[in-house]
Amino acid sequence: MDGALTERERRFLALADPLARRFAERAAQHDADGSFPHENFADLRAAGLLGLTAPEECGGLGANELEYTLTLERLAWGDTSTALALGMSLSNIGQIAEGHLWPDHAPALFREVARDGAMLNAAQAEREMGSPSYGGLPGATARREPDGGWRLDGRKIYTTGAPGLRYFIVMATVHEEGQPPRIGDFLVPSDAPGVRIEPTWNALALRASGSDDVVFDHTPLPDDALLSARTPGEPDPRAALGLPWGSLTLAAVYTGAAQAARDAIVHFAATRKPTALGKPLGELPNVRMRLGEIESLLLASRRVMLGLAADWVASPDARPALRQQAPLVKVITTSNAVRVTDIALCIAGGQGLQRGKPLERIFRDVRAGLVNAPIEDVVLQNAGKSAVDAAITSATVSADDSSL
Numbered sequence: 001m002d003g004a005l006t007e008r009e010r011r012f013l014a015l016a017d018p019l020a021r022r023f024a025e026r027a028a029q030h031d032a033d034g035s036f037p038h039e040n041f042a043d044l045r046a047a048g049l050l051g052l053t054a055p056e057e058c059g060g061l062g063a064n065e066l067e068y069t070l071t072l073e074r075l076a077w078g079d080t081s082t083a084l085a086l087g088m089s090l091s092n093i094g095q096i097a098e099g100h101l102w103p104d105h106a107p108a109l110f111r112e113v114a115r116d117g118a119m120l121n122a123a124q125a126e127r128e129m130g131s132p133s134y135g136g137l138p139g140a141t142a143r144r145e146p147d148g149g150w151r152l153d154g155r156k157i158y159t160t161g162a163p164g165l166r167y168f169i170v171m172a173t174v175h176e177e178g179q180p181p182r183i184g185d186f187l188v189p190s191d192a193p194g195v196r197i198e199p200t201w202n203a204l205a206l207r208a209s210g211s212d213d214v215v216f217d218h219t220p221l222p223d224d225a226l227l228s229a230r231t232p233g234e235p236d237p238r239a240a241l242g243l244p245w246g247s248l249t250l251a252a253v254y255t256g257a258a259q260a261a262r263d264a265i266v267h268f269a270a271t272r273k274p275t276a277l278g279k280p281l282g283e284l285p286n287v288r289m290r291l292g293e294i295e296s297l298l299l300a301s302r303r304v305m306l307g308l309a310a311d312w313v314a315s316p317d318a319r320p321a322l323r324q325q326a327p328l329v330k331v332i333t334t335s336n337a338v339r340v341t342d343i344a345l346c347i348a349g350g351q352g353l354q355r356g357k358p359l360e361r362i363f364r365d366v367r368a369g370l371v372n373a374p375i376e377d378v379v380l381q382n383a384g385k386s387a388v389d390a391a392i393t394s395a396t397v398s399a400d401d402s403s404l
């Protein structure tokens with residue numbers, strides 16, 4: 001996998017590597033006090049990595065899915081929280097660029113991202129609605145004002161990276177006189193009047209990710225802040241594109257984190273010599289077997305993740321099939337990351353439970369992958385449905401042949 005890196009991939013990894021090491025040194029403190037790692041984002045900005053996925057013609061680095069995944073995975077090795085917040089911004093930018101979305105706004109947005117290292121993220125989830133992916137109507141509202149603009153009101157939860165964002169892409173119910181409600185996406189600068197971040201994120205996992213509440217209180221917006229609108233029940237135009245940026249982001253974040261857990265436990269197994277044993281734990285057959293399981297899980301994760309990214313880039317004809325695979329890759333890699341940290345903790349014994357150690361933090365962090373959308377239950381049900389639907393419509397299955 002790493003043997004065949006291109007010159008560009010090597011260049012991006014060379015930028016990411018020293019930053020990942022620096023993030024690792026800062027991670028315990030930010031985890032302990034739940035603070036947002038602004039200095040990590042200053043480093044990423046200085047390295048140009050906040051423009052990693054912005055198009056080159058707008059001054060960005062123009063990374064494709066494979067270049068992006070490799071780079072984000074490396075950064076996640078240093079700090080999972082930083083990587084998730086970074087990945088949310090970079091994947092939104094990559095998706096907007098590849099999907100040719102919002103042509104009136106996108107070029108200026110990309111230039112700001114590349115020039116200033118501006119970050120953006122979607123603010124969709126709400127306490128009552130939960131995830132918008134199940135089709136609920138947002139409680140946040142955007143009402144048409146007499147001057148032709150909008151007034152935005154509402155509260156969003158779990159807005160990852162909130163303290164560092166320049167723009168929120170806010171999902172709200174659109175109310176206009178004489179028209180039925182629609183669901184709209186609005187581009188909202190973080191310094192618009194009435195925008196407030198409430199530091200509510202005090203969670204088990206990803207404590208430094210700034211996944212806070214954002215409140216919009218009579219926020220005035222210009223007419224063209226509305227990026228797109230649809231009637232309830234219609235598919236979200238961004239989700240309908242079926243681009244793999246979101247799945248690859250979560251795969252890279254949690255695989256990079258699991259790799260850091262693996263490195264920590266291998267080092268421990270090679271150096272910890274209990275007195276009675278008189279040699280490193282790693283010489284015990286059962287410890288070796290558990291380490292071997294970690295190696296196999298990580299190999300599988302990296303193969304499916306980088307395989308999806310590489311195929312997406314190299315084989316446009318294969319994209320319809322790859323779109324179906326992307327959510328499964330998210331599920332495989334996040335559950336493998338959870339399993340890797342479970343096994344690592346079994347090997348580590350009491351030291352693995354100690355606060356301030358990387359393993360204990362990463363053990364907690366990767367559990368967020370189980371909650372990040374799309375969740376496993378939905379992905380597996382969809383995959384199972386596709387398999388059965390295909391078999392039902394296939395000529396090889398008939399009503400009078402139901403044998404195995």
Ligand SMILES: Cc1cc2nc3c(=O)[nH]c(=O)nc-3n(C[C@H](O)[C@H](O)[C@H](O)COP(=O)(O)OP(=O)(O)OC[C@H]3O[C@@H](n4cnc5c(N)ncnc54)[C@H](O)[C@@H]3O)c2cc1C
Binds near residue numbers: 121124131372373
């Ligand atoms: C670390 C983290 C970062 C996040 N970052 C962002 C972000 O940046 N922007 C953003 O907009 N959102 C973000 N989210 C929100 C996330 O994408 C989901 O929208 C949110 O977690 C859903 O709310 P809930 O977990 O409270 O689930 P609830 O809605 O309370 O549901 C509980 C559980 O039931 C499942 N469930 C609920 N309804 C259904 C249904 N109809 N069918 C099947 N299963 C269902 C849910 O998936 C969940 O597992 C983030 C979440 C986390 C944990």
